[in-house]
Amino acid sequence: MQFLLSIGNGISFIMNLFGTSIVVPCIILIISLCMGTGFKKAFQGALYMAVGLTMFNALLGVLLGDISPYVTSMAQTVGISLPYVDVGWQGASVIVYSNQLGYIYLVLGLGVNLLLFGLKLTDTFQPTDIWNYYQFVFWAIIVQFVTGSFWLGIAAAVFMNLIVLLIADIIAPSIQEYYGYEDVTLTSVPQAVAPWAMIMRWVIIKLKIKERNVDPKGLTEKFGFWGEPLTIGLFVGLLVTFLGSLTVLGKASTWTGILGTMLAVSGVMVIYPSVSGLFVKGLIPLSQAMNVKIRSGKSKRKHFNIAMDPAIYFGESGNLTAALILIPIIYFISLVMPGNKILMLADIPAMPFMTVGLIFVFRGNILNTVIGGTIWYSFANVLNSNVCAAFTKAAVAAGVTQKLPAVASAVSKGLGVASWTVGSNPILWVVYKAFSAPGYWKILTIAISIAVYLALYLHFRRHRNAWYKAAGASDEFLAGKQEKAIA
Amino acid sequence: MKKSINIVVACGGGIFTTTVVTDKIDEILRKEKIPHKLSPHKITEVPNITGADLIVCTGKTSAQNKSGAPVMIGLPLFTGVGAEQFTQLLLEKIREIMAED
Numbered sequence: 001m002q003f004l005l006s007i008g009n010g011i012s013f014i015m016n017l018f019g020t021s022i023v024v025p026c027i028i029l030i031i032s033l034c035m036g037t038g039f040k041k042a043f044q045g046a047l048y049m050a051v052g053l054t055m056f057n058a059l060l061g062v063l064l065g066d067i068s069p070y071v072t073s074m075a076q077t078v079g080i081s082l083p084y085v086d087v088g089w090q091g092a093s094v095i096v097y098s099n100q101l102g103y104i105y106l107v108l109g110l111g112v113n114l115l116l117f118g119l120k121l122t123d124t125f126q127p128t129d130i131w132n133y134y135q136f137v138f139w140a141i142i143v144q145f146v147t148g149s150f151w152l153g154i155a156a157a158v159f160m161n162l163i164v165l166l167i168a169d170i171i172a173p174s175i176q177e178y179y180g181y182e183d184v185t186l187t188s189v190p191q192a193v194a195p196w197a198m199i200m201r202w203v204i205i206k207l208k209i210k211e212r213n214v215d216p217k218g219l220t221e222k223f224g225f226w227g228e229p230l231t232i233g234l235f236v237g238l239l240v241t242f243l244g245s246l247t248v249l250g251k252a253s254t255w256t257g258i259l260g261t262m263l264a265v266s267g268v269m270v271i272y273p274s275v276s277g278l279f280v281k282g283l284i285p286l287s288q289a290m291n292v293k294i295r296s297g298k299s300k301r302k303h304f305n306i307a308m309d310p311a312i313y314f315g316e317s318g319n320l321t322a323a324l325i326l327i328p329i330i331y332f333i334s335l336v337m338p339g340n341k342i343l344m345l346a347d348i349p350a351m352p353f354m355t356v357g358l359i360f361v362f363r364g365n366i367l368n369t370v371i372g373g374t375i376w377y378s379f380a381n382v383l384n385s386n387v388c389a390a391f392t393k394a395a396v397a398a399g400v401t402q403k404l405p406a407v408a409s410a411v412s413k414g415l416g417v418a419s420w421t422v423g424s425n426p427i428l429w430v431v432y433k434a435f436s437a438p439g440y441w442k443i444l445t446i447a448i449s450i451a452v453y454l455a456l457y458l459h460f461r462r463h464r465n466a467w468y469k470a471a472g473a474s475d476e477f478l479a480g481k482q483e484k485a486i487a
Numbered sequence: 488m489k490k491s492i493n494i495v496v497a498c499g500g501g502i503f504t505t506t507v508v509t510d511k512i513d514e515i516l517r518k519e520k521i522p523h524k525l526s527p528h529k530i531t532e533v534p535n536i537t538g539a540d541l542i543v544c545t546g547k548t549s550a551q552n553k554s555g556a557p558v559m560i561g562l563p564l565f566t567g568v569g570a571e572q573f574t575q576l577l578l579e580k581i582r583e584i585m586a587e588d
Contacts, residue, residue, distance in 0.1 A: 131503065179547055182568060227531035277502045277527070284507055295567050312562055314499025315530035315548030349531075353499060 020098040020399050021053035027103050028282045031110070037285040049282025055275045056094050057400060059268050060087060060417075063346075065406030066264040067237075068415050070244030071343060077246045080335060084388035084418035088346030089135075089189060089353075090276035092419035095391070096134040098398035101144055101153045105137050106130065112158060116165065120301070124168040124185050126161075127290040129307035131283040132188035136160040138391075138419070139428040145390040145397075146436040156435040159450070160428055166457055167191050171360070172305040173481060174472035178360040179313060185305035186313070190356040192425040196376045197361035198470050200368065214366050216321035223324035229273070232348045233266030240343065265345070272346060302485045303464075313356045322359060322369040323352035329370070330377050339382035347420035354421060361472045377424055384423030387432065391423070392416030489585040491522035495539040496561070497530045504545035504565050511564040512543065515574055521581060533558065540584050543577070557584075 025046040032042035064085060075081035096102040113126040137157050144153030164187050171194050172185035186194075204211065225231050241258040248254045294306060313319065327348060334344050354377065355369055362368040395417050400407050410416075434445040460467045465478055494512060498504040505527045516523045533542060533550040542552055543561040552558060559580065563573035 181547075181562065181566075184566070227529075273500060273502055273529070276500075277506060280503055281506060284503070284510075288507060291567060306566075308566070309503045311499035311502070311504040312546035312565065315497075315533075315544055315546050315550060317549040320531070320548075320550075349529075350500070352531075 021050050025050040032286045035289050037289040041285040045282045045285045048278045052275055052278030061406045063268045064410045066261045068410040070241045074244040078243050082343035083415045084342045086345040086347050086420045087417045089421045092422040093134040095395045095398045096137050099141055101141050102137050105157050109133050122165040123303035124165050124305045125294050126187050126307045128287055129187050130287050135189045136164050138422045139432045141394050142387045142390045142432050143435045145393045170467045171471045173468045175360050177473050177477040183306050184308045187307040188310045189421050190310050190353050193357035197358045197372055200372050212367055216317050219321045226324050226327040229269035229349050230266050233269035234262050236345055237262035237265035310353050314352050318364040319355050319359045320352050322366045323355040325370050326373045327351045329374050333378045334381050341385040342418045344420050350421050380424035380426050383426050383429045388416050388418045493524045493540045495526055495528050495542045497528040497533050498545040508545050508561050508564045
């Protein structure tokens with residue numbers, strides 16, 4: 001551990017000298033080479049990553065620079081105070097990996113995952129999804145910025161990783177059955193809602209509630225508008241600028257401002273995915289190398305799941321329909337929800353990722369998914385609002401404000417950034433609270449969370465099938481899987 | 488006879504799996520010396536894409552293209568399971584499309 005710290009200190013010295021957009025890709029390059037990806041692919045990937053980081057900073061400057069005056073005036077004119085602008089999971093991933101804890105955990109987490117999998121303490125091989133580590137490291141970084149302790153942050157990251165793996169183990173058979181993909185599971189953002197769906201499902205079965213469903217045909221077309229970044233950008237841009245300028249609508253200059261900002265917001269929304277596409281290229285060679293390794297040496301293990309990016313679950317028709325219906329519901333609730341401080345924006349088109357964790361538990365039931373999602377995500381928004389200030393600090397630490405005066409001035413006025421998807425995780429929110437309790441209370445709260453985790457973990461290991469079924473898998477599927485494992 | 492094939496690759500965010508599968512298809516078509524153009528998209532855009540000869544989605548979907556481009560599920564190229572069979576299918580389909588016009 002001392003060794004890791006001295007590496008960390010050395011890195012942060014170099015980091016201050018060169019800035020994250022150079023250092024982070026270099027670290028990724030070194031890890032990739034150590035894991036045998038080949039120099040050409042790794043170098044190309046790292047280069048794209050550096051370019052992506054640089055462009056991300058530029059885009060964030062455009063977005064916050066243009067929209068923040070309206071966010072402030074919207075609070076004054078109509079009293080809707082949403083000071084934390086949602087910069088999306090793309091923004092969250094960049095901010096997480098640009099923080100010391102974020103890039104150190106890429107190395108540490110890889111080690112932890114290989115060890116746990118090797119010792120058969122988990123059935124899930126997570127290094128294939130290394131890019132999605134940021135979903136829980138985000139919360140560990142919140143712990144770090146709230147408590148001021150790097151080591152508590154590291155401890156929280158490892159513990160949260162264990163929780164993520166436990167959920168991934170439980171839901172794997174259900175995912176495999178629902179999607180018809182062999183040996184896969186989910187360790188990224190959308191898995192966080194699965195335990196909630198399991199509770200709802202349990203209640204539905206216990207109370208013998210008759211389930212209804214809606215027919216997805218035609219609905220996707222009707223709601224398709226909500227899935228397009230361009231139209232969402234125009235719509236949200238118009239709403240915020242209009243509400244922010246209510247008192248000065250008579251002036252012509254107000255309207256040039258409104259139209260200009262609408263276009264700027266839409267532009268950012270449209271270009272955003274390409275920029276994070278560049279960023280992610282740095283981690284693709286590593287993930288692919290791990291994939292080849294695990295597939296070629298495929299062991300004869302009875303329980304064996306490979307973590308996969310959620311993009312492969314996204315386009316299934318039930319999921320897409322449920323998500324497109326949910327977007328306007330959750331968006332409008334977020335505007336009036338007491339306690340919510342997040343202006344949902346960049347993550348709105350990511351809704352179909354967030355419904356993945358519900359739809360397979362509900363075996364494709366769209367109505368249950370919409371109801372479950374509405375309750376859980378509206379509630380999650382309030383908890384997420386609670387950590388935005390700490391997340392904004394993390395963004396500042398990542399160097400965003402140094403380069404961008406627009407962001408720096410927004411932050412100095414009390415505005416900040418949020419990620420709707422990554423922050424919508426009440427389970428890890430509770431863990432963050434446990435790790436950030438005041439003074440010595442921490443010892444108690446951390447001990448309680450570890451005890452609860454261990455109890456659930458041990459119960460799952462003894463009664464696997466009951467848990468698999470609670471997550472939605474059928475008896476026939478589990479029996480078939482068992483036969484195959486024996487043969 | 489078409490001179491070049493225009494392929495759209497789509498996934499949830501148009502990012503991670505799309506990039507991996509795009510690179511794989513590029514590699515395959517270079518090896519076969521088939522002139523091609525590849526562009527990344529999101530699955531939500533699939534119905535309204537125009538001018539594509541073939542669409543490869545990385546995950547299960549029932550999305551159809553209104554302009555009539557066939558949709559294939561290219562998950563094997565991402566996971567590596569069944570990648571060889573899929574490559575054969577893909578090449579057959581591409582040759583069929585290129586022979587058409």
